[in-house]
Structure formats: C-alpha cells, structure tokens
Amino acid sequence: MVSFADVRRWKPEGLDAVHNELGRRRDDLINLQDELDGAKNPDGWSGKAADNAAEQHAKLVRSMRSLVAEVATVRVAVAAAADDVAKIKQQIQQADHEAQANGFEITEEGGVKDVKPPQDVPQDQLAQVRQQRIQVRDKLVQTIEHILDEAERTDAELAKVLVAAERDRIEPGKGGSLADAANTNDIQALVTAAGKPKDDSPRAAAQWWKSLSDEQRAALRENPPAWLGNRDGIPAEVRDEANRGRIDDERESLREEKAKLEQGGIAEDEREKLQQVDDKLKSLDEVEKTIAREKPPRQLLVLDSSGERMKAAVAVGNVDTADHVSVFTPGYTTTVQGSLGDYDSKMQELVKESTVELNRHGKNESVAAVAWLGYEAPQKSENLDVLGDSVVSSHSAQEGGAKLNDFYKGINESRDHDPHLTAIGHSYGSTTTGYALQQGGHDVDDAIIFGSPGVGTNDIGDLGVPDGHAYRLEAKDDPVADFARFGGDPSHMDGFKDLSTEKSGEGAGVTGHSDYLDPDTTSQHNMASVVAGMPENAVAGKTDGVGDVLSYVPHQAQEGGSAVYDFGEKTVAGVKDFGEKTISGVKDVFS
Structure with missing residues (x-):
C-alpha cells in the first residue's frame, strides 16, 4: 500500500536517471553481437567437444537475448513510470496550492487540516461560509484519493514488469540478433498501436505525440521508427x-x-x-x-x-x-x-x-x-x-x-x-x-x-x-x-x-x-x-x-549626359578600395 508520505518523496528525475542508465546497458549488450557471433564454432570442427561448445554457445545466445529483452522492457516501464510520477507530483503541487489558498493544509499523511478558518464572519453568513469550506475540503480529499489511486496503479505496473523480468517471463522479440530481441512483442504492439501523425506538419506531430499513452511514448522511445x-x-x-x-x-x-x-x-x-x-x-x-x-x-x-x-x-x-x-x-x-x-x-x-x-x-x-x-x-x-x-x-x-x-x-x-x-x-x-x-x-x-x-x-x-x-x-x-x-x-x-x-x-x-x-x-x-x-x-x-557609402548620394547633376555624384569626403578613393575586394575576394569570405 502506497502512502501519501511515500508519494510526496517520489522523484521522477531518479527514474529518468535509471531510464538513461538502462539505455546504456542495453546498447552495451547489443554491441556484443560481433563477439557473440565470433564465438561460434569454427567451420569444420566436429565431434563431442564441438557439440558441447555449440550447445553452450546456443545457451549463451538465449541468455543474452533474454537479458536484452528484459532490459528493454524494464526501460519502457521505467519511462512510463517516470512520466506518471511527474504528473502525480504536479497534481500534488496543485493540490497544495489550492489548499493554502483556502486556508487548509494537506498533512504528510494525506489528511486535510483547516489551519486558517476565516475570522469575523457575520452571523448571517456563517452557515454559507461553513458549507463552502466543507465543499473545498471534500474536493481536496477527493483529489488526494485520486492521487493515491494513480500512485498505486503506477507502482503496481512497474512492480509487475520488474517481477516478470526477475522471473525470466519476458519473451524476446523475433529475429536472431540481440537488437531484434529488444523489440519484444509487447513493445512492438505498443508502437503499432501508436500509429503515425496524420500529416507531416509540426502541429500534427506534436498533437499525435501528446495524444499517446505514457506506455506508447515509452515504447516508441525504446524502438523508434526511422522517421x-x-x-x-x-x-x-x-x-x-x-x-x-x-x-x-x-x-x-x-x-x-x-x-x-x-x-x-x-x-x-x-x-x-x-x-x-x-x-x-x-x-x-x-x-x-x-x-x-x-x-x-x-x-x-x-x-x-x-x-x-x-x-x-x-x-x-x-x-x-x-x-x-x-x-x-x-x-x-x-x-x-x-x-x-x-x-x-x-x-x-x-x-x-x-x-x-x-x-x-x-x-x-x-x-x-x-x-x-x-x-x-x-x-x-x-x-x-x-x-x-x-x-x-x-x-x-x-x-x-x-x-x-x-x-x-x-x-x-x-x-x-x-x-x-x-x-x-x-x-x-x-x-x-x-x-x-x-x-x-x-x-x-x-x-x-x-x-x-x-x-x-x-x-x-x-x-x-x-x-x-x-x-x-x-x-x-x-x-x-x-x-x-x-x-x-x-x-x-x-x-x-x-x-x-x-x-x-x-x-x-x-x-x-x-x-x-x-x-x-x-x-x-x-x-x-x-x-x-x-x-x-x-x-x-x-x-x-563601401557598398553603403555608394548608396549615399547627396545630389546628382547631369553634365554632358553623364551622372556626377558628390560624395563629400567619401571620394572615388573609397570606390577604388572597394573595387579591390573583387569577385575573388567575395569567394574567399563568402562563408
């Protein structure tokens, strides 16, 4: 039974750290594929010793595939639990804020205590105020009960996966490689159920991701599609x-x-x-x-x-x-x-x-x-x-x-x-x-x-x-x-x-x-x-x-059909200097 005091101490960042560490362990295991393949019997080796070696290698492969599947499955469960715990912690914060705003306090054990009842309430309003405070208190109690229900569910779902892993009840995914083993049937089912965004727009992708269950998001993170x-x-x-x-x-x-x-x-x-x-x-x-x-x-x-x-x-x-x-x-x-x-x-x-x-x-x-x-x-x-x-x-x-x-x-x-x-x-x-x-x-x-x-x-x-x-x-x-x-x-x-x-x-x-x-x-x-x-x-x-200088033309006159520009102190010498930064110069700096 999860207590409210326990839930208050839950830390989603701790689960995030475990999720990341499990990812590293999974990758380490999958990266052993070449060594596992290299440990097979060499071609042409036969006899009793060869048969024993082959049997031991097959046993090792089965153990490795099971271990990879277990790590992958637990990682998905931990990710889902981390999301759930983060939501639960946010609900607790909101409940605490609601309680404080109305003069109540949620105790460590999850009770609701009236710590600041209103003072100097007119006699003719006492019954109304009392009823309003009862309603606020009852709502807080319901919120706490809901939080505890969600906490119990989260705890039970994570415990279920951990027990299954401990008792070797997780079936590896189809395929011969260690990477295939990580894609268990349960994970694949969650990924398949998640589907895809309705179109390629960022909004559709965001709405799709937010619509998924925590388990679906966790499965997609464990076995992401290429896109x-x-x-x-x-x-x-x-x-x-x-x-x-x-x-x-x-x-x-x-x-x-x-x-x-x-x-x-x-x-x-x-x-x-x-x-x-x-x-x-x-x-x-x-x-x-x-x-x-x-x-x-x-x-x-x-x-x-x-x-x-x-x-x-x-x-x-x-x-x-x-x-x-x-x-x-x-x-x-x-x-x-x-x-x-x-x-x-x-x-x-x-x-x-x-x-x-x-x-x-x-x-x-x-x-x-x-x-x-x-x-x-x-x-x-x-x-x-x-x-x-x-x-x-x-x-x-x-x-x-x-x-x-x-x-x-x-x-x-x-x-x-x-x-x-x-x-x-x-x-x-x-x-x-x-x-x-x-x-x-x-x-x-x-x-x-x-x-x-x-x-x-x-x-x-x-x-x-x-x-x-x-x-x-x-x-x-x-x-x-x-x-x-x-x-x-x-x-x-x-x-x-x-x-x-x-x-x-x-x-x-x-x-x-x-x-x-x-x-x-x-x-x-x-x-x-x-x-x-x-x-x-x-x-x-x-x-x-200099390009900016050339655009500053105080006045222009026509003499003999030619335009005359008065640059003041910004003379033709400036134009000459700019001319030296020619196309080849632009090639060098255009980066």
Whole structure:
C-alpha cells in the first residue's frame, strides 16, 4: 500500500536517471553481437567437444537475448513510470496550492487540516461560509484519493514488469540478433498501436505525440521508427535519442553503398557519388564527436543522409526546457563534416555569454542554442560565378527556408509553453533565415542577421517578426554584407535595428566576414543580449561598408549626359578600395 508520505518523496528525475542508465546497458549488450557471433564454432570442427561448445554457445545466445529483452522492457516501464510520477507530483503541487489558498493544509499523511478558518464572519453568513469550506475540503480529499489511486496503479505496473523480468517471463522479440530481441512483442504492439501523425506538419506531430499513452511514448522511445528523430514537433529529448540510435545503422548503410560502388572498379560517373558517400561517413564521425560533448549536454535534432550531403542540427542545452532558445543557420560552404564542430563551439560560447548576461541582471533562466545545418548550403566550385546563378542562386535558401520554418514551428509546438525564440542567420544562412521567416506561423520573437547579402525581401514586415525585434550587424571590411543579392541590402531596410561590431566596453571589435561570433567581442555580446531577451543591454551602432557609402548620394547633376555624384569626403578613393575586394575576394569570405 502506497502512502501519501511515500508519494510526496517520489522523484521522477531518479527514474529518468535509471531510464538513461538502462539505455546504456542495453546498447552495451547489443554491441556484443560481433563477439557473440565470433564465438561460434569454427567451420569444420566436429565431434563431442564441438557439440558441447555449440550447445553452450546456443545457451549463451538465449541468455543474452533474454537479458536484452528484459532490459528493454524494464526501460519502457521505467519511462512510463517516470512520466506518471511527474504528473502525480504536479497534481500534488496543485493540490497544495489550492489548499493554502483556502486556508487548509494537506498533512504528510494525506489528511486535510483547516489551519486558517476565516475570522469575523457575520452571523448571517456563517452557515454559507461553513458549507463552502466543507465543499473545498471534500474536493481536496477527493483529489488526494485520486492521487493515491494513480500512485498505486503506477507502482503496481512497474512492480509487475520488474517481477516478470526477475522471473525470466519476458519473451524476446523475433529475429536472431540481440537488437531484434529488444523489440519484444509487447513493445512492438505498443508502437503499432501508436500509429503515425496524420500529416507531416509540426502541429500534427506534436498533437499525435501528446495524444499517446505514457506506455506508447515509452515504447516508441525504446524502438523508434526511422522517421521519428527528424520529425519537427516531437520533443527534442525524444528526437535526440532516436537520432543517436540511428547513427550506427546510417553508417552501416553508407558502408554497404560504398562497397557496391567500389565493386569491380569505379566508373567515371560514379566517382562523384563515391565522394558523397565518403563525405557522409566523415559527417557521421563529426556528428558523433560533437554530441559526445557533455558540458552542457548536446541534443541531436536532425540527422538526414538523403540528398547529396548530410544534414544535421545539434543543440547545446535542453531545447525542451530552456527559457531562451536560439537557432543559428550558417551559409555558403557549410558542411556537416567541415563545419558542425566549429559552429557547435560557437553556440556553446553564445549560451555561456547569454547565461552570464542573465545572471548579471539577477535572472535565473536557462538558454539553449541550436546549430542548424539542416539544408544543403551552396559549395565552392572551380567555375564559381558569384554574380551569376551558382552560389548566389536563392534555390538552396528557399528550399532550406521551408525546412527551417518547420523547425521553428516544431520547437514551439512540442512544448507546453513557448520559449523566447531567436532566429539567427549568417551570410547565405541569413538569406535562408529570411525565407524561413517569410513563410509565417513560426512565433519567432527576435531575429538577428549578420554579414547578410539579403533576406529575400525589401519589406521587413514580410518576416513576421514583432516590430522592433529584428537586428542587423555588419563588420568593417565585410563585402558580403553589401552584396545586396537577395532582396537588396538589409542596411537600407526600414525596421532593422543596427547593433555595433566595433570595440566597446563590452568587447573587442571584429572585421571581415567570419568573426562575428568570436568570444569577448561586442558583436557576440550583442547577440547574447538579444538571445537572453535583454536587447536593451546591447550596444547600438552601425558600421558602413563601401557598398553603403555608394548608396549615399547627396545630389546628382547631369553634365554632358553623364551622372556626377558628390560624395563629400567619401571620394572615388573609397570606390577604388572597394573595387579591390573583387569577385575573388567575395569567394574567399563568402562563408
């Protein structure tokens, strides 16, 4: 019999820790598959000793399969219990609040005590007040009884599974491997009963997940379908578990594809495909290396090997619980294998600086930041035509923007309470961010662009960001920020607030195209202030590039059919200096 005092002491985080540890133990067991296979009798060995060895090996296999099935089943039960306990604890808190608000106290044993009866009640209202307090007390008693009933059920269901595991009553899943054994009939039945979202929208995914029973959610986390980790609208913690579990399968699939391509020699038209496969394998290595960083913990929110290049997104911090969440989208030449680790480090620094800002102003709030490489950014080529339709084509940005828009939506849809959400885009990534914001419905609270060649529109209203919450940074000697290729130069769009990139009391200045996120700089401080929801602490300021200078034309006259421009002190020498940052210079910095 579970007492109310027992339930008060229950800790769902303890069950979460057990759930995580069981996951590690299950993975350790499944990873013994190669050793188990290697322990089989060698070919050609026969006789009594061989028969005994084979019998012992078969016995070991059965034991291992049973153990894997038991760990998997207990893990599902623990996850379901953790969810139930969290709900029960929330109900207790609500009951305590209700009791205190009405002058009652719920005792350690679950009784209801009248500790603050109303004073000086008029005689003609005594009966009414007494009746109202009886009703409040009776409702609290019913609530406590319901809580105890739920606690008894939760305790009994977990105990049932634990006893079944202890007595070897859990049947392994069909199939010969240890991984197959983890997919027991009971788990598979729960997964099958859960079905799928009605469509691909983040809202449908979120509604579907929230509609499932605790047991169904736990079973899906134990045996996730391949699509679960990349589905916007599913909680970040669930996506992370599902995507981490797919890494080995993705690697094995890519290795098989590589072996097929290499079989019998490589034709000229297959070399590019082989290079793509090799790059994806390197990307998986980089993903594993990145998510192994644990301070703070990482979440793998996208792992997509379709298309020409690997796509990935890694969060620093917990996207499910953070008060402030930012999503950073990088640009030209970005790849998972070459860029993810560096951008993850920059997001860690951004989280750190944002947290410092919060603490400095007495706010105990949490921050998470996502490096979103969820689209195929344009890459360098030998015949790069920056002013043509190669790198500066908007196709990748538009396609990536649609995915990014869903990612924004998914963060908000998956949570009970929306976080303060900031969209951040650099270079061509700011263009992708612009297209994502233009699709609407994203509930982005703030947007930051830096080193931007344009956001796909000349009207800031198209971005759907609250007035006064779009910010722009341009560093000295950053020609890309004056490129004005996608909807015009954001420097001249009404509505953007300019934040400084120059030296200040908050940090060093930055120059060029690639240093905006460097630690201990004014630009990083400014972005951290916005991410933390305190833009008033940012340093305002605008740095004009030569492209901006050229647009400042005080007056124009016509002489001999030629236009004459008066730049004042900004003379033709400035134009010459800008001319030296030619197409080749843009190639080098457009990253």
